[in-house]
Amino acid sequence: MLRAARKIFKRTRFNAAPMLKNDLFTAFKTTVVFLVLCGLVFPLILLGIAQIADKPAAEGSVLTQNGTVVGSSLVGQSFTDPMHFQSRPVGVSNWGPNNPALIANVSQQVAYQKTLNPSISLVPIDLVTQSGSGADPNITPESALLQIPRISNLTGISQDVLTRLVNQYTENPVAGVFGEPRVNVLLLNIALDSLLSPAALNAAQANATALNAVAVNATATNSTAT
Secondary structure, eight states, rough: HHHHHHHHHHHHHHHHHHHHHHHHHHHHHHHHHHHHIIIIIIIHHHHHHHHHHHHHHTTTTTEEEEEEEEETTTOOOOOOTTOOOOOOOOSSOOOOOOOOOOHHHHHHHHHHHHHHOOOOOOOGGGGOOOOSSOOOOOEEEEHOOOHHHHHHHHOOOHHHHHHHHHHHTEOOOOOBBBBBOHHHHHHHHHHHHHTSSHHHHHHHHHHHHHHHHHHHHHHHHHHHHH
C-alpha cells in the first residue's frame, strides 16, 4: 500500500510542472487580453463616442478669445480685475467651519467685496468661500447682478445692458429640477469684453487697477485693525 502511494505521489509531482506552466501561460494571456481591452480598446471607444456626441466637451470645453485659449468652461478661474465679474475663490483647504484661519480669510474676502461694491450690505457666500472642488466655474445670478453697478462705472456700459447680459448667460437647473440657477463667470466675462472697443477696454483696465489697489489697501488696513 505504501509503495503504491509513493508511485502515485511521484507521478503527480512529475505532472505538476507542465500543469503549472500551462496555468501561468493562461493567466498571462488573460492579463494581456484584459489589459488591451480595458486599457486601450474601451477608452478609445468612449473617446470616439464622446467625439461624436459632444466634441467640445470631449476636448475639455476649451474657450478661446481672439484666437487665444483663455480657459475651460468647466474649470473656475480667479478674476481679480474689478472690471470683470468676479468668481468664487479658487482653491481648496482643509479648514473646518470653526477654524480661525477660515474665519479670517472669509472676513477679508467680505471686506474686499464691500469695498469694491459699496452698495451692498450682505455679501453672497459664493463670492467669499471656495466650492467643494475648489474649481467651480459658476456663481449665482444674484452674485453676478450685484456686481453690475461697479462694472458699469468702470466700463461705461449701462446697467440695463449688463443685466440683460447676465440674464442671457444664466443657466437654469437641469430638467428644471437638478441644481440651482447659475452663471458661468468665464463665459460672461468673454461676452463682456466683446462689448468694449480696444480703447474702452484699456481705459476700463486702468480704472479697475486703481480700484483694486484701493480695495486691497482697505482690506489690509481693516485686517490690521482687527
